[in-house]
Amino acid sequence: MLFRLNNVWKSYGGAEILKGVSFQVNPSEKVGLVGRNGAGKTTVFRMITGQESPDEGEIIKMNGLTLGLLDQHVDFGNAETVHTAALSAFKEIHDIEAEMRLLEKQMETDHSDAVLERYADLQTAFEHADGFSYAAKAEAVLLGMGFPPDKWNDDVRKLSGGQKNRLGMVRLLLSNSDVLLLDEPTNHLDTDAVEWLEDFLKTYDKTYVVISHDRYFLDRTTDRVIEIDRGVAVTYKGNYSKYLEERELRREQQLREYENQQALINKTEEFIRRNLEGQKTKQAKSRRTLLARMERIEAVTSEKSGGNFGLKHVERAGNNVLTAEDLTIGYEGKVLASGLNFSVHRGEALGIIGGNGTGKTTLIKTLLGNIRELGGKIHWGTKTNIGYYSQNLEGLEPRNEVVQELRRVAPMADNNTLRGFLAKFLFMGEDVFKPVSALSGGEKGRLALAKLIYSQKNVLILDEPTNHLDIPSRESLENALEEYDGTIIVVSHDRFFLDKIASQMLSFEPDGRVLDFAGNYTEFHDWKMSGPPALAIGAVSSSRPTESEPGPATTGSTPITPPTREHLSKNQINQLEKRIKQIEADIPALEAEAASLTKEMSDPKAASDYPRLAEITEKLNQTESSIKALYEEWESAAEQLGG
Helix, strand or coil, X not given: CCEEXXXXXXXXXXEEEEEEEEEEECCXXXXXXXXXXXXXXXXXXXXXXXXXXCCEEEEEECCCCCEEECCCCCCCCCCCEHHHHHHCCCHHHHHHHHHXXXXXXXXXXXXXXXXXXXXXXXXXXXXXXXXXXXXXXXXXXXXXXXXXXXXXXXXXXXXXHHHHHHHHHHHHHCXXXXXXXXXXXXXXXXXXXXXXXXXXXXXXXXXXXXXXXXXXXXXXXXXXXXXXXXXXXXXXXXXXXXXXXXXXXXXXXXHHHHHHHHHHHHHHHHHHHHHCCCCCHHHHHHHHHHHHHCXXXXXXXXXHHHCCCCCCCCCCCCCEEEEEEEEEEEECCEEEEEEXXXXXXXXXXXXXXXXXXXXXXXXXXXXXXXXXXXXXXXXXXXXXXXXXXXXXXXXXXXXXXXXXXXXXXXXXXXXXXXXXXXXXXCCCHHHHHCEHHHXXXXXXXXXXXXXXXXXXXXXXXXXXXXXXXCHHHXXXXXXXXXXXXXXXXXXXXXXXXXXXXXXXXXXXXXXXXXXXXXXXXHHHHHHHHXXXXXXXXXXXXXXXXXXXXXXXXXXXXXECCCCCHHHCCHHHHHHHHHHHHHXXXXXXXXXXXHHHHHHHHCCHHHHCCHHHHHHHHHHHHHHHHHHHHXXXXXHHHHHHCCC
């Protein structure tokens, strides 16, 4: 046992947040802590670290337990650069090194057994603390968290808030704490850094507890989920997907128990009414006492019954909803992507992903006509009626109540219908009468999405629709979109959401390529990691990315002019044809080897083993050189044969 919460209660301003939370965390466990916003997840972290105390109950921790928590405002002490801030995580090693340097100076004149023995002890401690590899480990984590070598000497005082949080995460991962407490660790990371962090945590040999709205991240990094729900903690074995399955089974069982108890209560109350003044008065009073003592089961709803949004079918658009032909997007003097060719058909959902500044939002603005395309054409199909959701939450009237705001897109709908629809977006009871101005960012996001989906548009363009939403709200949105029979185009970094919704992926890559893939995010990611061939720069194919054309064979800067077919003997022709077949068999094997080496380089274990990392890098360079040489030889041979 590392730590345990026993019947912990916590209130703020008279509102009970935690109502008897109990759970235990053990060595090497990888735990996800989930629950809606305001459920008390961060409060649990603050009590574990001692920043707050429970009103009732106790928190028991193992003696000497070290906890690592990323603070809201990261302080790097006396560290001046990104590199020294990362190395500051190794205070123990630095202290050992400092004492060793002092002893080395002392040993110039003092050769006593005590000094020599102390130095030997320090050498052993230095080795056990990975003193010979800690710098390489720090640099590997810096790279993984998005700090390339040319940023290592940057002044930490001049970093942005997001960069400071990432650097704080670097130091936390290097801290060697017994337990890492990770509160929304992916918030300031791009997709590459998130995937690196996932791989790092999968091989991490200590314990961590993570709070995250990124369900895909939770799926890949946890083996146990603790849900804080209505003030108590419920534990589930397995990752996030397994938790969803188990939670639904548990809620269905609880729903059956609730319905059975309600039937018993109704039957007992009827018996009491009929017999309280009759011959069975004693029995009636006994049953009344039984009812008073009965522990009531709380009402729940099955997650699977959360659908049925009562939406009318949207107007049917033409089969070809959107086609882009040789599209170039960007701004005057700055092209972000060119040669885009893709199409979206009725009923499909196109998911768009990519790093900041790669062109995702620019593409959306171009499709909406807010900015002009720089080249190519955009064709919208017949009978398309487009609705747009902006992550800036534009278009809400602050003075309206929630139900009045929804009525703006449905003037003739009655109150019960509107309230029933709003309940699907978690606006319950009196919540529907709140003014829009009093809503949180997440509530405004839910209301804007409710309006858009209820508006009966047959094409929805959504820009980061899950940004302001907690996990229950994201699930509600997914339920709505799964019922929607129109066409969806969505920019999102929420990989779990894209797995549920997307049928096609458009990926803006860091090197300028734009890839079009038929399938959801996981299928795209698995295909991409399997080692695709070289891909066209800034171009999109209709189904799979295409190979780039190999360049001409050269020696230095002078092109080689090979002999043509008419100058070759029959034997030379046979030899060339045989060689071409051999090259065509060799290239895929080498490309698979290169993909495997690239994947191995991204493994945190390899990244922390500097000699092995250097060996992999050299082998990858040799393999890529061999691939390039084979392409050049293939082209030369094909040219000689007139192919």
